[in-house]
Amino acid sequence: MQTIAVIGAGQMGSGIAQVAAASGKSVLLSDVSLALAEAARAKIEKGLLKLAERGKIPMEDAVATVSRITPVGDYARLGEADLVIEAATEREDIKHKIFEAAGKHLAPNAIMATNTSSIPITRMAVSSPDAGRFIGIHFFNPVPLMKLVEVIPGLATSVATIEAVRGFVADIGKEIVLSQDEPGFIVNRIFVPFINEAAFVLGSGTGSIIDIDKGVKLGLNHPMGPLELADFIGLDTLLEIMKIYLASTGDPKYRPAPLLQKYVEAGWLGRKSGRGFYDYSGEVPVPTR
Ligand SMILES: NC(=O)c1ccc[n+]([C@@H]2O[C@H](COP(=O)([O-])OP(=O)(O)OC[C@H]3O[C@@H](n4cnc5c(N)ncnc54)[C@H](O)[C@@H]3O)[C@@H](O)[C@H]2O)c1
DSSP states (O other), X not given: OOEEEEEOOSHHHHHHHHHHHHTXXXXXXXXXXXXXXXXXXXXXXXXXXXXXXTTSSOHHHHHHHHHTEEEESSSGGGGGOSEEEEOOOSOHHHHHHHHHHHHTTOOTTOEEXXXXXXXXXXXXXXXXXXXXXXXXXXXXXXXXXXXXXEEEEOTTOOHHHHHHHHHHHHHTTOEEEEOOSSTTTTHHHHHHHXXXXXXXXXXXXXXXXXXXXXXXXXXXOOSSOHHHHHHHHOHHHHHHHHHHHHHHHOOGGGOOOHHHHHHHXXXXXXXXXXXXXXXOSSSSOEEOO
């Protein structure tokens, strides 16, 4: 697979584009507008140049990686891609529309994939041109640093598609775990309810933000506390994931924490909006409660 298209140039899509380009792939990067795709490329460039200036990567690698990323404003060039990875907002209606519109341009042997955290692959495959060539490729945040990729075949995904995706994941230097198409797959099925529970613990006044994060870091040997990690992932994304678990299992143990909902309603989405459980406007993050 030489040419990759990424639809949705937010945190994840930008990370996927960067990693694919760094491993020598040509990347077409799109969002709701060309301006957003261009802004995402500029952000990737800024980050890579900073790494090069600090001596973490060679400057020529940084420049070459950025040069392989082409922002696009529509799906007209999608036919050039061997693999299209959708990484747009975690809303099923948005994703279905993308698969329908982008699917019209998909090359005959190309694979269409979604980076969804929680929406069933089999259900989304219905909106793509060929369910045999549709698959889940779930990256972890931040994509350049996290080694793992979960691969999730839908009911109709062909063995050839799975094998081609295995090759792509190996090419970009990541490790695979294969998951059945169940809500949350393997890792998030365990992990997102854990973060949601931390929001319940905060909402019930059992502990402060600082003590919840400190407790989990020192008591469970996690590198980050659940609330700081929630801010990193995006509270809107986490809320959507809990809603999807609840809707798809009907099990009330997956009900979203009211405080998580309230933060999202306030527009406090985490690092990406400048405020979540912590406020990021100053030099050091400050807890909001
Ligand atoms: N944040 C995480 O830690 C994480 C981890 C793994 C997977 N994911 C999944 O990755 C996907 C993206 O999450 P994110 O954290 O990057 O979100 P984000 O909010 O940072 O980015 C989403 C991007 O999608 C764009 N978008 C919205 N509608 C679109 C459309 N119709 N066409 C093209 N682009 C569109 C938005 O403009 C935005 O740039 C979600 O499905 C999420 O569940 C997130």
